[in-house]
Amino acid sequence: MTTQTPTAASTTSSLLSHPLTIPELLSGRPRAEAAAALRAALDGKTVVYVGLGTCGLASGGMDIWNRLEAMNQSGRIAVILKKTGCIGYCQNEVMVDIKKPGRPRVSFGNVTPERLETIVASYLEKDELPRDLVLGISESYPEGPDFAIPAEWSGIPRFKDLPFFRKQLRIVLRNCGNLDPDSLEEYLAAGGYQALAKALRMPRAQVIAEVTASGLRGRGGGGFPTGRKWEFAFRQESDQKYIVMNADEGDPGAFMDRSVLEGDPHRVIEGMAIGGYAIGATKGYIYVRAEYPLAIEKLTRAIDQCRRVGLLGKNILDSGVDFDLTLKMGAGAFVCGEETALIASIEGKRGMPRPRPPFPAVAGVFGKPTVINNVETFANVPDILWKGARWFSSIGTEKSKGTKVFALTGKVNLSGLIEVPMGISLREIIYDIGGGIPQGGQFKAAQIGGPSGGCLPASCLDTPIDYDSLINAGAMMGSGGLVVMDDKTCMVDVARYFINFTRAESCGKCIPCREGIARLQEMLDTIVQAPESEKGNMTLERFKSVIDLRHTCELIRDTAACGLGQTAPNPILSTLRYFKEEYEAHIYDRHCPAGKCKSLLTFRIEPEACKGCGICKKKCPNAAIVGEIKHSHYIVKDKCIRCGVCAEVCPFKAIHVS
Amino acid sequence: MKPTCACQASRQIPSPPPALAEILNRYAPQKREYLIPILQETQGCFKYLSREAMIHIAHHVGVPVSKVYGVATFYNQFKLVAPGQHTILVCRGTACHVRGSDQLLRAFESELGIQAGQTTKDGLITLDVVACLGSCSIAPVITIDGKFHGRLETKDAARLVAEIRKGAGK
Numbered sequence: 001m002t003t004q005t006p007t008a009a010s011t012t013s014s015l016l017s018h019p020l021t022i023p024e025l026l027s028g029r030p031r032a033e034a035a036a037a038l039r040a041a042l043d044g045k046t047v048v049y050v051g052l053g054t055c056g057l058a059s060g061g062m063d064i065w066n067r068l069e070a071m072n073q074s075g076r077i078a079v080i081l082k083k084t085g086c087i088g089y090c091q092n093e094v095m096v097d098i099k100k101p102g103r104p105r106v107s108f109g110n111v112t113p114e115r116l117e118t119i120v121a122s123y124l125e126k127d128e129l130p131r132d133l134v135l136g137i138s139e140s141y142p143e144g145p146d147f148a149i150p151a152e153w154s155g156i157p158r159f160k161d162l163p164f165f166r167k168q169l170r171i172v173l174r175n176c177g178n179l180d181p182d183s184l185e186e187y188l189a190a191g192g193y194q195a196l197a198k199a200l201r202m203p204r205a206q207v208i209a210e211v212t213a214s215g216l217r218g219r220g221g222g223g224f225p226t227g228r229k230w231e232f233a234f235r236q237e238s239d240q241k242y243i244v245m246n247a248d249e250g251d252p253g254a255f256m257d258r259s260v261l262e263g264d265p266h267r268v269i270e271g272m273a274i275g276g277y278a279i280g281a282t283k284g285y286i287y288v289r290a291e292y293p294l295a296i297e298k299l300t301r302a303i304d305q306c307r308r309v310g311l312l313g314k315n316i317l318d319s320g321v322d323f324d325l326t327l328k329m330g331a332g333a334f335v336c337g338e339e340t341a342l343i344a345s346i347e348g349k350r351g352m353p354r355p356r357p358p359f360p361a362v363a364g365v366f367g368k369p370t371v372i373n374n375v376e377t378f379a380n381v382p383d384i385l386w387k388g389a390r391w392f393s394s395i396g397t398e399k400s401k402g403t404k405v406f407a408l409t410g411k412v413n414l415s416g417l418i419e420v421p422m423g424i425s426l427r428e429i430i431y432d433i434g435g436g437i438p439q440g441g442q443f444k445a446a447q448i449g450g451p452s453g454g455c456l457p458a459s460c461l462d463t464p465i466d467y468d469s470l471i472n473a474g475a476m477m478g479s480g481g482l483v484v485m486d487d488k489t490c491m492v493d494v495a496r497y498f499i500n501f502t503r504a505e506s507c508g509k510c511i512p513c514r515e516g517i518a519r520l521q522e523m524l525d526t527i528v529q530a531p532e533s534e535k536g537n538m539t540l541e542r543f544k545s546v547i548d549l550r551h552t553c554e555l556i557r558d559t560a561a562c563g564l565g566q567t568a569p570n571p572i573l574s575t576l577r578y579f580k581e582e583y584e585a586h587i588y589d590r591h592c593p594a595g596k597c598k599s600l601l602t603f604r605i606e607p608e609a610c611k612g613c614g615i616c617k618k619k620c621p622n623a624a625i626v627g628e629i630k631h632s633h634y635i636v637k638d639k640c641i642r643c644g645v646c647a648e649v650c651p652f653k654a655i656h657v658s
Numbered sequence: 659m660k661p662t663c664a665c666q667a668s669r670q671i672p673s674p675p676p677a678l679a680e681i682l683n684r685y686a687p688q689k690r691e692y693l694i695p696i697l698q699e700t701q702g703c704f705k706y707l708s709r710e711a712m713i714h715i716a717h718h719v720g721v722p723v724s725k726v727y728g729v730a731t732f733y734n735q736f737k738l739v740a741p742g743q744h745t746i747l748v749c750r751g752t753a754c755h756v757r758g759s760d761q762l763l764r765a766f767e768s769e770l771g772i773q774a775g776q777t778t779k780d781g782l783i784t785l786d787v788v789a790c791l792g793s794c795s796i797a798p799v800i801t802i803d804g805k806f807h808g809r810l811e812t813k814d815a816a817r818l819v820a821e822i823r824k825g826a827g828k
Binding site: 054055057058059090091093249250251252253254255258290291292328329331332333334345346347348349350351407409410411415416447450481483485489494497498501505507621643644648 | 694
């Protein structure tokens with residue numbers, strides 16, 4: 001009995017024993033050899049893939065993996081175990097895929113230890129497919145997308161036909177969840193590093209021209225044309241230039257970059273190497289969040305593999321060009337998403353932005369010309385170079401080309417990571433891909449772009465998703481967080497949540513951001529707090545702050561020093577624009593329509609429904625409930641802190657909230 | 659020039675403890691760009707950044723202690739006080755917020771009798787918040803010593819805290 005857990009070593013052919021070269025890569029031989037080696041290694045064997053991205057791990061993936069390993073060791077099963085990244089169907093983690101010889105790869109979702117037992121007992125041991133646990137049939141490497149489905153499996157959908165995947169177009173995420181991110185061979189077998197070889201044969205200016213012609217725009221938020229950015233840096237004369245990948249994904253509710261780094265690290269390395277060659281940089285930095293330990297591990301391994309076969313280091317691919325990468329761990333500061341702040345952080349300083357010009361393309365890291373792009377931007381580059389600008393620009397809208405990755409989360413049935421062509425409508429994303437709102441809820445808003453973005457209401461559901469339409473609608477593309485909210489979400493509370501976040505993350509350098517956002521927070525706090533008394537000028541203050549709210553927002557937007565400060569009021573401005581009536585309900589009627597702002601609620605015990613059990617009295621943290629056992633209780637309004645504990649614990653639903 | 663200020667005087671400090679010296683030796687001295695990696699490794703080793711450690715680091719990197727303190731207080735990652743034996747991190751990302759992480763955080767606060775960012779008096783549990791753990795599909799989510807717990811409700815707080823206390827034999 002052989003138990004095998006192949007890592008890079010066990011599938012290594014002679015292929016990776018010597019440095020790769022450009023003609024070799026362009027001949028397609030490494031690709032074919034890697035594919036053949038993989039096929040040979042897997043031939044006649046059953047392969048079990050476990051999704052072990054962060055979401056898989058968080059759902060208990062490691063437990064499943066360990067159980068499978070133990071079964072392998074005890075001889076109960078004899079399979080090859082492989083770890084993959086995240087395919088994006090996060091709602092169904094832990095996902096386990098099984099590829100038997102001569103059969104397509106079949107995917108099981110929400111695998112628990114009990115379900116794993118069923119899967120192993122029926123499919124692995126008896127060859128009976130437990131159909132009710134099957135999600136669909138997925139694509140496997142190196143076979144690719146063309147495979148026949150056996151007749152007895154009719155009715156089981158292919159992944160690409162599932163509603164969640166049907167409207168997606170995967171360029172950046174193509175390999176995520178399919179390839180083993182720890183294996184350079186698998187990336188080569190999928191056509192990896194051919195684009196780099198092709199680029200190194202082209203003059204630098206031509207590489208930039210290709211990227212410019214493709215219409216690729218920065219995926220980190222602002223949407224600046226990538227080709228133009230590269231050209232600025234290319235034109236600078238300097239002994240040293242740098243290329244930096246911004247993987248400091250600080251937006252709450254966004255995990256696009258993490259998934260790409262964990263699932264397909266070689267793709268971004270290839271993109272960076274192409275960018276480095278194009279602008280003439282010999283050194284690159286990857287600035288990645290320290291909170292992403294798995295992504296750091298995958299990147300470190302991938303960089304190491306590349307150095308061994310001459311894809312990074314001196315004279316890469318025997319082209320005469322040097323390029324190497326250094327990992328820098330971000331220490332957790334949202335403001336480091338801003339280019340100049342990120343540069344300060346790389347230099348070992350407090351991550352505070354500085355005025356531009358000079359732009360980083362002129363004076364960036366250590367004062368040298370520097371290009372900073374986002375993870376997803378770099379991940380698009382290899383395909384643009386390999387398939388051509390014309391192919392890329394055929395996808396998307398007139399001014400926004402290609403695809404965009406979104407982290408679809410919140411009150412939506414299928415959370416996950418999706419990649420859609422630009423120009424798709426919000427409605428298609430939320431209802432077709434995301435499967436609508438759970439528990440029969442009503443769609444209220446979609447928050448796009450994180451703390452710098454805005455909330456779009458139902459009337460914007462048919463807005464096409466592209467850079468310019470989103471800006472016109474009062475949101476922005478951002479890095480790709482898309483949080484769906486239903487009627488139980490209070491928009492004032494959401495605005496307050498984001499302002500809290502930006503206030504805590506403001507670097508404190510410029511006054512509009514440091515002081516202005518603190519003022520905004522005070523104003524929102526007075527709106528959602530019930531006044532202790534109507535005496536004095538408290539009521540006046542409330543109304544005054546409301547009048548000031550929009551003015552202060554506009555002031556910060558117009559005067560803050562960096563992009564993050566200027567966009568910080570967006571959550572308020574967009575909710576004021578579309579959900580003004582909610583602000584009015586809070587201010588004039590002291591009422592939170594969604595029932596979220598607790599301090600505006602009043603709690604009352606319905607005397608008829610109360611059986612006098614005394615549970616609420618016992619649980620009340622402020623001793624605000626009085627009453628005798630078996631007699632109906634009463635809440636003392638002045639003592640109630642509106643925590644809602646009584647309503648939660650009451651067995652008779654006698655607590656009335658209004 | 660003669661040393662006059664406190665940070666210059668720190669040049670006569672005793673040699674750093676072995677574990678810290680080992681970290682410092684891995685980085686070339688007098689290079690500001692290594693400051694953050696050194697702070698990260700130091701915290702990884704000692705769980706927090708002590709005043710003494712920061713003085714040694716300043717000396718190695720060749721910047722005033724005030725600058726090291728400035729960097730250490732700027733980034734969320736760095737802690738200047740020793741954390742408890744166990745750490746509960748409550749995710750405050752947008753998806754978690756929409757699914758009720760604020761109530762969850764309050765439940766932990768009342769269960770432990772401390773505010774986010776504090777440690778219980780017995781030094782057992784530190785409660786903290788994090789901007790986003792990136793596991794939005796199982797929101798609201800927390801980690802206890804790095805282990806994820808997802809799809810939580812407020813009533814789970816008491817159970818999880820009890821489990822930690824039980825594990826610690828208290």
